[in-house]
Amino acid sequence: MADKRLLLIDGNSVAFRAFFALHNALSKFTNQDGLHTNAIYGFNKMLDHILEIVQPTDALVAFDAGKTTFRTEMFDNYKGGRSKTPPELSEQMPYLRELLKGYGIKTYELANYEADDIIGTLSKQGEEAGYEVTVVTGDRDLTQLSSDKTTVSVTIKGVSEVEHYTPAHVQEKLGLRPAQIIDMKGLAGDTSDNYPGVTKVGEKTAIKLLKQYDTVEGVYEHVDEMKPSKLKEHLVEDRDNAFLSKKLATINRQAPIKVTLDDLQYSGKNTATLVDFYERMNFQSFLKQMRSTEGFEDQQTVQEISYVELTPKNLIEVTKLPSELSFYLEMPDKNYHTSSFAGFGIGCDEKWYVSRNVDLLSDATFKQLFSDSQKQINVFDLKRTYVGLNRLGVLFTNGKNDILLQSYLLDTNDNSNDLGALAHRHGYQDIQSDEEVYGTGVKRHIPEDDSRFFKHLATKLRAIQQLVPQLQVELKQNEQLDLYTNIELPLALVLAKMEIAGIKVDTDRLEQMQSEFTERLSEIEQTIYNEAGETFNIKSTKQLGTILFEKLGLPSSKKTKTGYSTAVSVLEGLRGQAPIIDNILVYRQISKIQSTYVKGLLKVVHSTDQKVHTTYLQTLTQTGRLSSIDPNLQNIPIRLEEGRKIRQAFVPSKTDSQIFSSDYSQIELRVLAHITGDKNLQAAFKNDEDIHASTAVRIFGLKDASEVTPNIRRQAKAVNFGIVYGISDYGLSQNIGISRKQAKAFIDTYFQEFPGVKKYIENIVQSARDKGYVETIAHRRRYLPDINSSNHNQRAFAERTAMNTPIQGSAADIIKIAMIRMQAQLETRKLKTKMLLQVHDELIFEVPNDELEEIKKLVPSIMDSAIKLDVPLKVESAFGKSWYNAK
């Protein structure tokens, strides 16, 4: 084996081969995010195989830079007629580059040149520098590069098997020298690259001619001597084509590449990067393979890091740190309102201070530090940190960069609660995930070994520092700095304060409800057992299905993956056919209230203050809405009276106070009117009309609102909802129980009456196709990778999302701005009123009676002026002695 071995891979061609080799199994190769991975997988297999054989000292993967090249300039139909790359393959290309990064192999592309030319140029340079060169490709044209120093390996049967072309092998297969490949292509042309060659001349004839005359030039020098024949006529006729085709087939071996052989050293793969990558691609077999490799543990370790353990004695040192710092507070449980504290770290520029003793944070040193406006503290998850510090009696007012919040804004999928995983996704490798250090499931625990724990804390601080400038640049590129700085960052503090405030729960009321429901449930249960003729678990859809559709022989309509559907919509269709149906519906309703709301809430009331403290997830939803967990206070019942009574248990924590609630009226349709610019929709809001009624007038062609019956209004309302959700005739027909044809007619009329809305829908879908994402008013961004999918369902879903996200998301932007201004007003006016909850278009407060008059004016005025739209925003308010009474 030579000392210097150069491996050159044609990235596009191998990826293409890999994709089609595993095309049958396409649906099996998808990761957690729905990304197809078959080409990446196949490419990886090929790489492992070829690296084993070649053991290169230097390596590069070349990619095509784009459609236009110097060849398309020579012949504008070059590669014309080729069907475009399937989106399921294109979506994999960026990840292929990530894979190669993990393998430590450089990639390169050059505008106006194909990957072939890069490879031709480097192989020539390599030969001259004394390398043994191996070229890997799926394209046999490249065999023109084979020589005594260069082997061209062409993938066959899938991708990991290759056929090695040496000059001898070319001779054996074709009877030609490698250099004659281009002459063969000149005469025969190439259908896949769409250039013609000579009419009626294929590979066979071309080879015969070349054996006699050696080259295209040779053929034409002697064409006059040939006996008259059809072949001769074609040769003469297509002379120009032959020379052009030869030129097109010739690989440029002097492309103006910017890489040199010195850049291509190959020193083996980066295990940590690959493990992370394989996890994201869900490549279990490669992961297993890596774990079984010897020295895996060693390779996992990140770059060394030093730290100082903080103690009361050296506490003073943190005051001497520079003004911009990283801080991390470790709370092992998911719920930070109740979690224990494991430790913390602070520092910058390789001076990392760590400790398990969180009591140190309560020292005046830190109290001063965290409210010093001259300092800027960077963290991962500001809201979590704020609440944690608050529990330790420390007010945290100078948080600057929250890398969790920032990476979520950059890509809403990037919302993992693991700093290590986040860092890896942003290309920073010197950190392990919590899972790796703390373990998973029941085995998860903070290491007893100080050095292991402290090192992990220090690497977190380092990762924060490294990522802050990078994310800053990316936010700026996306025009999202304003969204971060003026909305999400201040909102994090507002939310923290709301969570800390909590809402008081009347547990006596809940317990009273619990015993009432228990009694009612056992009565209904008995009736159902009697009607069924046996006892069974009513909560089991499987058992219930058997009883209803087999034992009682009721007609089953809808099925689920696992059996009969027993959803409400199905049961409602069976009403009247058997008395058991009504009882089951009532049982379901009551037991839902009982288990989720009565028992569920009682479980999470804090015994210290009789309150529930929800956690808002600020970095979860794909639209920019908040979500609420543990408990979820955004889905407390309201539609049915039975459930609505739950709201009686949410009460003011102080005497002589009220629960006050303000909500935006029709905010999504108002946002729709603004974004689409539709004049008719805007006029309805400007005139403060009942929007569903005026929609009804338009789509049913009525004279005026007086002709709108409740049923017609209901249908118009469903159409309005449908528009916001990204309408389909089927969806609408299901929702209001009409035929699909009728639904389609409604939609068509709607678009005639509201042409601006129609135009918007067309434009937003096109823009999503072009850019790959959609945006809200405040530049919140959602990527839609499926918008160009060849799968109809996925594509249709992405199109509906493209319509809905700017609307739902802009409404979320608006209420977030209102919340920030509201909290600011409460503080500057030194009011005792507390903002407690947000339910998407509604804010709930606890208001002392003597502030009620002020709040009644203040809240709506702030909410309706949060943002200036082309239509007015409308806010409605109510208050009472419980949330139930605030209606």
Place this chain on the structure above:
DNA sequence: CCATTCACG
């Protein structure tokens, strides 16, 4: 750990 159901906007 996934599927189903149902609570909310």
Place this chain on the structure above:
DNA sequence: ACGTACGTGAATGGT
């Protein structure tokens, strides 16, 4: 011809 409304979280049963 495809098979559907958009965004969430919690409880439960069953593998």
